[in-house]
Amino acid sequence: MQVKTKSRLKFLISTVLIVLFAYILSSGLIVGDYKISSIGEITKLGLDLKGGVYIEEEIKGDNVSKETIERTKQLIELRVNALGVNESVVTVTQQNRIRIEIPGVYDAENALKQIGKTGKLTFRGPNNDVVITGEDIKDATVGVNQQTNQPVVQLKLNEAGTKKFAEATQKYVGQVISIYMDEERVSAPVVKSVITTGEAIIEGSKDIEEAKRLAGIIKSGALPVELVPATVKTIGPSLGADAIPTSKKAAIIGIALVMLFMAIYYRIPGIIADLALTVYIMLTMLIFTTVLKGTLTLPGIAGLLLSIGMAVDANVLIFERIKEELKLGKSLRTAVDAGFSRALPSILDSNITTIIAGLVLMWLGSGQVKGFALTLVTGVICSMFTAITVTKFLLKNFVNSNWIDNKKMYGA
Amino acid sequence: MLKVIERTKIWFSISLSIIIVGMLMWTFKGLNLGIDFKGGTVVTIKMDKEPDNSALEEIRKISAKYDSSAQVQKVGTDEVTIRGNAISDEQIPKLYKEIKDKFNLKEEKPRYTDRIGPSIGKELRRNAIYSSLVAVALMLIYISLRFEFKFGVAAVIALVHDVLITIAVYVFLQIPVNSSFVAAILTVLGYSINDTIVVFDRIRENSKKGIFNNRKELVNGSVTQTLTRSINTVLTTLFTITALYIFGVSSIKEFALPLIVGILSGTYSSIFIASPIWYVWTEKKMA
Secondary structure, three states, X not given: OOHHHHHHHHHHHHHHHHHHHHHHHHHXXXXXXXXXXXXXXXXXXXXHHHOEEEEEEEEOOOOOXXXXXXHHHXXXXXXXXXXXXXXXXXXXXXXXXXXXXXXXXXXXXXXXXXXXXXXXXXEEOOOXXXXXXXXXXXEEEEXXXXXXXXXXXXXXXXXXXXXXXXXXXXXXXXXXXXXXXXXXXXXXXXXXXXXXXXXXXXXXOOOHHHHHHHHHHHHHOOOOOOEEEEEEEEEOXXXXXXXXXXXXXXXXXXXXXXXXXXXXXXXXXXHHHHHHHHHHHHHHHHHHHHHOXXXXXXXXXXXXXXXXXXXXXXXXXXXHHHHHHHHOOOOHHXXXXXXXXXXXXXXXXXXXXXXXXXXXXHHHOOHHHXXXXXXXXXXXXXHHHXXXXXXXXXXXXXHHOOOXXXXXXXXX | OXXXXXXXXXXXHHHHHHHHHHHHHHHHOOOOEOHHXXXXXXXXXEOOOOOOHHHHHHHHHHHHHHOOOOEEEEEOOOEEEEEEOOOXXXXXXXXXXXXXXXXXXXXXXXXXXXXXXXXXXHHHHHHHHHHHHHHHHHHHHHHHHHOOHHHHHHHHHHHHHHHHHHHHHHHHHOOOEOHHHHHHHHHHHHHHHHHHHHHHHHHHHHHHHOOOOOHXXXXXXXXXXXXXXXXHHHHHHHHHHHHHHHHOOHHHHHHHHHHHHHHHHHHHHHHHHHHHHHHHHHHHHHO
């Protein structure tokens, strides 16, 4: 095959592929039973876009051990889950604070109460007399009653608990022993028989989720440390609802302007840069959502858009060089080759210094700033990559295709 | 060819006067430290219609019951923020309910609430200064290795220039300084250094080729050759960030505006500050 035909094929196939991928990524695809989710569907949204409660609890006291902090974190997780929301995130920060994100809940006061309660567990007899406490319980797990196929909570008591519970169940057989978390009654099972083995089963949970929650509460016990809420934010449902469409609009208009500008100013190389920019956007979004498993936040959107504007910089550097070479009277092919090799040191040096700043932020910055730096660094690396590979490949093949030889269309 | 070096005094005077005015205002008026730095409570409320002065006064009265030092401010068209030092987590829902009942608001919950303890602010401030210094030091080392030390220093002076101009925007417009401020400053750092390096790279390349008669022409020529690139890149960057400023929600707007100015300043300083500084410094040594 001739070089010309080969180049034409390469260019056309790549262009069609880029447009096809862009379409699939932006709107998803359903082929028979297979479904490819769009990028919007797989991107995790931050609390500031979804709405919810954000709490940072400070652990009081010095020299709190790692294990105690980890235990506190687990207990808080149980308590937050008891609020009945999925997708809550509880993490320990560098400064030994516990960060709690609860999407879809807007009542901070209630969440704080739930997290900060003392957590004293008691089993009480019909006369409100305390039978056993959380300290008497060794374990609480979820199982299934073989006969009824209903979910149950299996209790294991320690020695002291076994003794006390045996006495109590003897006394109250046929009556109710209620389980209290602080002053809240969480379950009220009837004693069916005297339990002397220290192993009991609580029936009556509606489903496995409810049984899990009950087991969690019984196991959770008291917090080993004192917590003080240092930061409390609530992001109302309307804020995220406004932030997403307005950012989308800004993104579409901003990107369209960048693409139009490139096409009008640089003509053919500009249109090729637009294709490369499309690859760039897809690449950054995919890396961000799948490799980095990033969560898109409001400052993250700003960082991403900023990086799109800056992403064409490498292309601009290359095209300006090509223009200069063309003005010197060089042939199209030589000028394109020289343009890429001349621009490379500038592209590398300028981007590496930016990456240095970004890495420092990722390393030293706090929460939100870290996320912003991560998108920026990913963006800079991807933009260098697409300019050096995608633009080069497309432009060279286009020049070799001999479709348009007029140097004016390349900026001369 | 641009006559950049010949007018060095003009460029330096323009920048210095903006910076001096900014710094004077910084001293007397101060930065509007947001609660991320200062600690305190912010409650943002979405009103059903644009609040007039009497409505704001009404909200002020209600807020004063909870915190006598509370400040009430209109944001955008239909949002109101209440800032205070002593509004507790328990008081926020009560405060909102009172305002909601007064104005018959549709929204059940405040649009946004934020309470931050004072210790976090201190940490954030230290963290911000510390991370910027480390970033600048590392960039200086990199430029010194790849170019020469004097290029590095000139680039860092241009950076300080851009950061001061960006801070001046926060002072002039009294934009609340929150954790996004750190991100804004560092973006400007990244952009500005990027822009300066491209110009310096051209000076280095031309100097090796020896195509210019003297150093003045070398700098002027290199700046001229990279000018179109500088302008086109700043334009495309401004396209996206300005779109965010125009269409974004209020917290994004607060972030986008200083960025726009900082990025413009970054372009300006790479042409009119960094290159002349390098020229003046190296020229003196040679004479």
